[in-house]
Amino acid sequence: MADRILIVTAVAAEADSVARGLTGDKPGGAFLQALPGGYALHRHTSTDPLPVGPGGPLSAHGPLSGAASAGALAPPGGRIPLPGPHHPVVDVLVAGVGPAAAAAATSAALAWATLGHTPYDLVVSTGIAGGFAPHAPLGSVVVADTIVAADLGAQTPDGYLPVEELGFGRSAHPVPQALAHRIAQALGDGVQRHCVGPVLTVSTVTGTAARAAELAERHPGAAAEAMEGFGVAEAAAAYGVPVAEIRAVSNAVGPRDRANWRIGQAMDALRYAFQLLSSTVFREPM
Numbered sequence: 259m260a261d262r263i264l265i266v267t268a269v270a271a272e273a274d275s276v277a278r279g280l281t282g283d284k285p286g287g288a289f290l291q292a293l294p295g296g297y298a299l300h301r302h303t304s305t306d307p308l309p310v311g312p313g314g315p316l317s318a319h320g321p322l323s324g325a326a327s328a329g330a331l332a333p334p335g336g337r338i339p340l341p342g343p344h345h346p347v348v349d350v351l352v353a354g355v356g357p358a359a360a361a362a363a364t365s366a367a368l369a370w371a372t373l374g375h376t377p378y379d380l381v382v383s384t385g386i387a388g389g390f391a392p393h394a395p396l397g398s399v400v401v402a403d404t405i406v407a408a409d410l411g412a413q414t415p416d417g418y419l420p421v422e423e424l425g426f427g428r429s430a431h432p433v434p435q436a437l438a439h440r441i442a443q444a445l446g447d448g449v450q451r452h453c454v455g456p457v458l459t460v461s462t463v464t465g466t467a468a469r470a471a472e473l474a475e476r477h478p479g480a481a482a483e484a485m486e487g488f489g490v491a492e493a494a495a496a497y498g499v500p501v502a503e504i505r506a507v508s509n510a511v512g513p514r515d516r517a518n519w520r521i522g523q524a525m526d527a528l529r530y531a532f533q534l535l536s537s538t539v540f541r542e543p544m
């Protein structure tokens with residue numbers, strides 16, 4: 259069982275969809291902790307109430323520190339959810355858009371948890387994404403088997419060279435196979451349309467058919483592109499924590515076509531995916 263899960267989104271709307279999935283649309287999340295760098299962690303877990311101690315609200319592992327313990331940021335009534343038996347802690351972090359923002363925020367959360375002796379044992383990068391045809395239609399969900407930095411390398415007259423071929427770094431993080439498989443299985447059991455494949459991280463959203471074809475050729479089976487997964491994965495790897503990426507498809511990877519974005523549909527799919535995961539994978543042995 260994953261005891262402590264960190265879910266990283268780029269923007270607040272994605273975090274809201276995830277939270278509504280985790281809580282069955284109940285307002286179950288509570289502000290947990292302000293992190294260095296100005297990030298905020300919210301916790302979405304069981305309904306077991308938090309006892310209020312003499313120093314204010316207590317976390318599962320003692321008094322909350324900093325601003326939260328001052329009460330100003332405690333939830334109404336000074337109570338935040340505690341994990342009950344078989345209920346993992348699930349914290350949600352809004353990190354910002356792009357791999358650098360994602361890595362910075364994820365590192366802050368992982369450092370905070372590690373220094374507090376409550377390290378996370380799973381990190382999940384999630385949000386909306388562009389889907390590669392034919393694998394990932396609008397409104398479907400993509401489960402990454404690999405998280406790939408698709409533009410971390412060098413352009414040469416003979417083509418693109420990934421950073422490994424330049425002699426340093428890495429451009430891919432594998433997702434543990436059993437984990438990706440189990441996530442996909444849970445989505446399938448819930449009849450959520452989905453596929454498993456590489457999810458590309460890009461710094462520039464693809465906007466032409468030529469670029470989409472180039473990426474698809476370079477990364478056979480690529481299912482989606484987004485902008486944060488590799489940053490989250492780099493931070494997770496630095497702390498030795500397994501990582502997954504789950505994306506709901508809001509648009510097709512290809513020529514820019516704003517009229518065809520389906521952000522609402524993707525947010526609904528994201529919410530449903532996390533509803534399915536919160537009652538299955540997140541409660542099971544990893």
Ligand SMILES: O=C(O)c1cccc(C(=O)CC[C@H]2O[C@@H](n3cnc4c(=O)[nH]cnc43)[C@H](O)[C@@H]2O)c1
Nearest residue numbers: 268355386387388463464483484485486509511514
């Ligand atoms: O202006 C555009 O053409 C455009 C097209 C798609 C997405 C955007 C964004 O600014 C959203 C970036 C945000 O959402 C994720 N995302 C969603 N779709 C894609 C995509 O096709 N390629 C890359 N990222 C996408 C991304 O993870 C960011 O968090 C603008």
